[in-house]
Amino acid sequence: MTCPAPRIAAILLARSAVAAAPHAELADHVARLRQTRAAAAVEDVSYAFTEQGTPSLREAMSRLRDAGYDELWLIPLFLPAEPSLKAWLLRVIQRWAEEEPAGWPLIRIGPLPAALPAFAAWLEEGLEAAAVAPPVPPRAKASQEGSVVPAHARRVLVCQGGPCNNAGSAVLWGHLRNAQARLDLRNVAGGTMSAKTTCLGPCNLAPVIQVYPEGSYYGGVDEAMLDRIIAEHILEGEPVADLVYEPARHKQYLR
Numbered sequence: 333m334t335c336p337a338p339r340i341a342a343i344l345l346a347r348s349a350v351a352a353a354p355h356a357e358l359a360d361h362v363a364r365l366r367q368t369r370a371a372a373a374v375e376d377v378s379y380a381f382t383e384q385g386t387p388s389l390r391e392a393m394s395r396l397r398d399a400g401y402d403e404l405w406l407i408p409l410f411l412p413a414e415p416s417l418k419a420w421l422l423r424v425i426q427r428w429a430e431e432e433p434a435g436w437p438l439i440r441i442g443p444l445p446a447a448l449p450a451f452a453a454w455l456e457e458g459l460e461a462a463a464v465a466p467p468v469p470p471r472a473k474a475s476q477e478g479s480v481v482p483a484h485a486r487r488v489l490v491c492q493g494g495p496c497n498n499a500g501s502a503v504l505w506g507h508l509r510n511a512q513a514r515l516d517l518r519n520v521a522g523g524t525m526s527a528k529t530t531c532l533g534p535c536n537l538a539p540v541i542q543v544y545p546e547g548s549y550y551g552g553v554d555e556a557m558l559d560r561i562i563a564e565h566i567l568e569g570e571p572v573a574d575l576v577y578e579p580a581r582h583k584q585y586l587r
Contacts, residue, residue, distance in 0.1 A: 338402035341376035348383035384509035424500040485522025493531035499538040549577040552586040
């Protein structure tokens with residue numbers, strides 16, 4: 333008796349996208365991949381984002397898991413080759429697997445583009461195309477453009493320092509930005525702005541976010557904790573007491 337072939341799905345993995353054009357570009361990449369010989373064993377090809385944009389990687393993986401796929405192949409499209417990428421991607425996927433009683437399909441992560449043998453040929457082709465591209469024209473005289481300075485009651489800082497990156501802060505940033513759009517956080521409860529930042533200090537509590545004007549530190553943050561911070565602190569104005577790390581002169585540890 334032969335075992336049935338595993339059902340395989342592939343996900344093209346990008347960082348973020350808000351406008352329609354990047355989504356259209358990724359959809360075109362999906363269509364091209366489906367036409368290749370390598371995709372013959374793959375039943376479903378889609379794309380997802382690790383940071384801002386929908387579907388998020390977790391949403392895409394959950395959809396494919398619920399559809400009964402046995403293996404998910406992730407194809408990162410990132411340049412440059414961020415050294416910590418695979419480390420935090422592995423940690424985040426392992427954490428998601430622990431949080432799902434039903435479990436996950438088998439996950440495989442492909443190499444980064446720069447590690448592929450064909451990458452040098454792609455660079456060479458780009459160089460040849462640049463040699464015959466039209467030159468950049470002089471800038472046309474334009475009227476001065478202004479900007480709105482947004483009023484806001486709160487600002488959320490998401491640490492992007494080394495330990496926080498390794499702990500998956502990119503996924504937190506995407507989760508926050510998607511929630512900001514979905515819940516209209518820029519306009520409700522006095523308005524909330526968000527920003528990436530360099531090291532916030534308590535590296536061993538990674539990943540760390542900080543909410544102003546209170547300056548509240550939150551450590552070891554995952555998506556469920558961030559949802560609580562949004563609901564209770566950002567929207568209701570009450571820091572989440574059991575998640576906050578108050579400034580102190582002694583070392584604190586993840587709870």
